[in-house]
Amino acid sequence: MSRLKLNKIVVENFQLIAGDTLSKVILSYQVFGRLMGTAPLVLVNHALTGNSQVLGENGWWNDLIGEHKTIDTQRYTVLAFNIPGNGFLDATNLIENYKAVATYDIAKLFWNALDILKVKEVFAVIGGSLGGAIAWEMATIRPQSVQNLIPIATSWKSSDWLIGNVLIQDLILNNSKNPIHDARVHAMLLYRTPESLHQKFKATIQEGNEIFQVESWLLHHGKKLHNRFNLASYKLMNHLLKTIDVLKNRTIEEMAKTITANVYLVSIDTDYFFTADEIRCCYTEMKKYKQNVSYHQIESKHGHDAFLIEYKQLHKILKSIFKL
Template structure:
């Protein structure tokens, strides 16, 4: 496993004017040494981390030796969003409402600069990680060759903002906040059809508990055992802060982007809907020719970007070949 490395920034200004002192950015590198191969930045989602490949890698079906994103041919860089708690419980962020996806994107660029990286072959991320990828592209429109936001959008929808509010209320008011928030979130990440196919209303035991209830309780306990409350509050809050055009003109920003843009949606996703991603594609298409729309077909909703590996590999293979 690639060792976690750390960079400390003593004074980091946030978009709202707050100066964050001693913010730590941790990261992992996989594959080829920096400067010897195309650099691929992988941004993790809400409950993810920098371990993107290897035995415990959350995207190991996509990234690794002889995989679609091949560690024999690429340098893979993955940052941890500060406060996500991965192997560092001390790096907590209490003032979570001061942060936005813009700030995380800006921090990632500072990390890239610290590593003396000049050009980025691709930035890919799913869900929250994809929103941060969008922000990174707009901060430096000439640095990313291929921008690949998966199951995400460049602006938080009202539906998403509403659900973030519910999650925040649970996290701040429940007696069992991470556990209960995760159970609610799992209902957003899947679909009724996905649940029905998986459980079919079957009982788990003679006590009358349904399999779906047991499964949801298990996911609540699992996340509770590995996530800090402050980290979950931050990750949830970040979801609603994405607005890549604030305070910029959309047409001007899009025209300035040199990246090839590959938008990937899931047809059954109602967290970041296929319709809003398709709408973004059509808006970009009026300003740029090198934009492409791809759609994963699945009954599993938002989580399909972590489940439908064959479809995602098919979409990404031409880009990384």
């Protein structure tokens, strides 16, 4: 990938919810589409191994964002922050004490940056997986500053299943001789489903090799992430998944009545990471106290990763939101 120039904001003496203080946080970001202040602002939050490059060369949401796409860059300003410590184009901006940081802290940092950018209200905050969880946290921190909240393939609280898998990933990252590679190999199985892998490989041996195609595919993804990601970054991103909790000792009623945003909950029927059942439960509970909340479901064989694959279904869900 060609070297990209990132915009940067410095936040000093930032206090974490756990009590620690980060003396200096460099928050990098990219802006796409209309100039800041000239159009409604859409904030896109990236997932665990993602970054601020949401469109363009190597853009991970090119099928959803761009000119004449679902989120039309001729109509909107699209802003994407890098989660501090994700290492994107900057191996110096890392957070070594990763267990002191929570998703709440990342959401609070994003709001601090928006204050510096003189943004008072956001038209939409959208993200998948970890990015969606941060969107949730942002909406609860400033419940009247987001018009549309769109958390995709994520939930408002880390489940026991998710916390358990974060532990396994953390053990691999801290004990394996090849930690990023091996953790990624394990994680890829969580992001897909047995049906997805059978459809793709059908238990066949790779031609000219003595390993199964699925093994070759997993090893390829492990090597690919190893070549582009930093160990401290992976430890932080993985840890954040277990810290999701938007209620913060409040009742669901208190939280639901406070948020003024239109809330669009999007699940994936085969997601093992954030199950459709837990997202439906979230919808059912919120609907008791809030009218402008809706539930949508992507049907896919591909599991959690479907939010990066099923663009046509996602477009159908989102098109009414982003049609000004």
